[in-house]
Amino acid sequence: MxxxxxxxxxxxxxxxxxxxxxxxxxxxxxxxxxxxxxxxxxxxxxxxxxxxxxxxxxxxxxxxxxxxxxxxEGISLRFDGADHRIDFAALTGRSIxxxxxxxxxxxxxxxxxxxxxxxxxxxxxxxxxxxxxxxxxxxxxxxxxxxxxxxxxxxxxxxxxxxxxxxxxxxxxxxxxERSYPFAWLGILAETPPSHDELIYCYHEHGFALHSMRSPQVTRLYLQVPPDERIEDWSDARIWDELHVRLAADGFALTEGPLLEKSITPMxxxxxxxxxxxxxxxxxxxxxxxxxxxxxxxxxxxxxxxxxxxxxxxxxxxxxxxxxxxxxxxxxxxxxxxxxxxxxMTSMLHRFPDADAFQHQIQLSQLRYTATSPAAATSLAENYVGLPFD
Structure with a gap:
């Protein structure tokens, strides 16, 4: 043939x-x-x-x-217990x-x-x-x-x-x-409506968390975990408990639902x-x-x-x-x-196992600058929505 x-x-x-x-x-x-x-x-x-x-x-x-x-038309950076929206449409005229x-x-x-x-x-x-x-x-x-x-x-x-x-x-x-990161993502697919209209990237002392979605009925959520973590050690209840802790913010309520899938992915x-x-x-x-x-x-x-x-x-x-x-x-x-x-994005949002208080303050400084500086926010936005092919 x-x-x-x-x-x-x-x-x-x-x-x-x-x-x-x-x-x-x-x-x-x-x-x-x-x-x-x-x-x-x-x-x-x-x-x-x-x-x-x-x-x-x-x-x-x-x-x-x-x-x-x-x-x-945007995402939220969640840190200091509050959301800081990056408005893609306003900053770039584009979306995802x-x-x-x-x-x-x-x-x-x-x-x-x-x-x-x-x-x-x-x-x-x-x-x-x-x-x-x-x-x-x-x-x-x-x-x-x-x-x-x-x-x-x-x-x-x-x-x-x-x-x-x-x-x-x-x-x-x-x-x-090649570079391997000292953490992994525990991801779940849940049969429940998303708890927020947009993606939430959360920086928390327990580690990174992400609120995403696949449809109006299915939510995708992630937790930062150690790279050698076993999925068997994470019951559904433990996963939801940790998501509630990391994603906590004024006016936000995380909606739970049956898990359709859960897995751990190295970074x-x-x-x-x-x-x-x-x-x-x-x-x-x-x-x-x-x-x-x-x-x-x-x-x-x-x-x-x-x-x-x-x-x-x-x-x-x-x-x-x-x-x-x-x-x-x-x-x-x-x-x-x-x-x-x-x-x-990974370095700004994840808690590194060997990081000290200095590193924590550096990450918070970067997050605050990105959320408040139009120039920094525009850089994030134009990279996220995708640079032109040519």
Whole structure:
């Protein structure tokens, strides 16, 4: 079998890349180890930057997002027991939309399926071959266990941090930049209406807390916990008790409800360079991870594949190689800006285990300055709503 581009991974990056390539007349096959049901239900990020929202509308994927997504024109920084609103609309004229990653994935799968796209779920033993040649190959076993081989012009590695794509690059080729943080996030999904109209980022002596949402009926909440914490040690009652303590503020009442999901996620920053090796192009979490504090992960993946789709189209349809040669550098400027913003938000809002009273006062000073200085608030706002793609 042959196709022009093999895409490994059916997350937002891989599916959107397939959609964008199809719009340009480029054939692709998407390979995914999980089932369709699993990827459509996998809970991940939920904040879409304005450039992401505009892109999804532009390529025909905005109808349900515009109907069901929740536009937000600001966030609250909660510290000193009070809210300090950062007004995105007033400061930048732009906003964000809360619309879960799994909803974006559902929309993409529906669009690709309706267009006859080749999506293959529940594949195993995926392996990449001859990446340094003009004829790369991808082998795998299909859902029935039959060994298959796809020949192609290029491979897009959109299979996440633990996928096979980055591991297929020979040792010594990649430069890795990484930082692990001394805490994790305990996240819950609760069947209860959000307790506030917008996201609340809370700095508290017990640790960071975040009030978010996925829909008018489902709330997403997070607690900072030690990195080695076990989810088994956190009963539902303990989680709610701690959320009440950290999110306490005058006039605020946290609404409880049944937990639909709870998990603990480590916090790390991670970037590899280059994002290309031969005919393999990395995108999304295969190339970079950001702490979720800045709400950048899915948005960066979408920015990557926007660049990649244009570069591959220029090469495969017009024979121009400059865009694919410059793909990584085109992405990395945005990636490092998002890394800095995510690190800055994380450092300002979390309690570090080795921090002393001096560090505590420094963080409070930064929060107060950000909440009261139009210049500082504008910097936070323009980074949060998303810088222009180009």
């Amino acid at each position: 042959r196709t022009q581009v093999v895409i490994v991974g059916a997350g937002p990056a891989g599916l959107l890349l397939s959609h964008l390539l199809a719009m340009s007349g480029i054939d692709s096959v998407v390979l995914e180890t999980r089932s369709r049901e699993y990827v459509e239900r996998r809970i991940r990020a939920g904040v879409l930057e304005q450039p992401t929202v505009e892109l999804l509308r532009e390529v025909g994927l905005g109808e349900r997002m515009d109907r069901e997504g929740l536009p937000h 939309t809360v619309y879960g990653q799994q909803e974006v994935v559902k929309d993409l799968i529906a669009a690709r399926t309706a267009a006859g796209g080749d999506l293959r779920f529940e594949v195993t033993d995926v392996a990449l071959h001859d990446l340094d040649s003009d004829a790369p190959r991808v082998t795998f076993r299909d859902a029935d266990g039959v060994r298959q081989e796809l020949r192609c012009d290029a491979v897009a590695g959109c299979d996440g941090f633990r996928g096979v794509s980055r591991g297929s690059i020979p040792a010594g080729v990649l430069t890795t930049y 790390r920053s991670f970037v590899v360079e280059p994002m290309r090796h031969g005919r393999l192009f990395l995108a999304g979490d295969a190339a970079h991870i950001v702490p979720p504090t800045g709400a950048k992960g899915m948005n960066l993946a979408i920015a990557d594949v926007r660049h990649l789709s244009r570069a591959l189209t220029a090469w495969l349809r017009e024979g121009r190689t400059e865009p694919i040669d410059g793909y990584g550098q085109a992405c990395l400027r945005r990636i490092w800006r998002a890394q800095h913003f995510s690190w800055w």
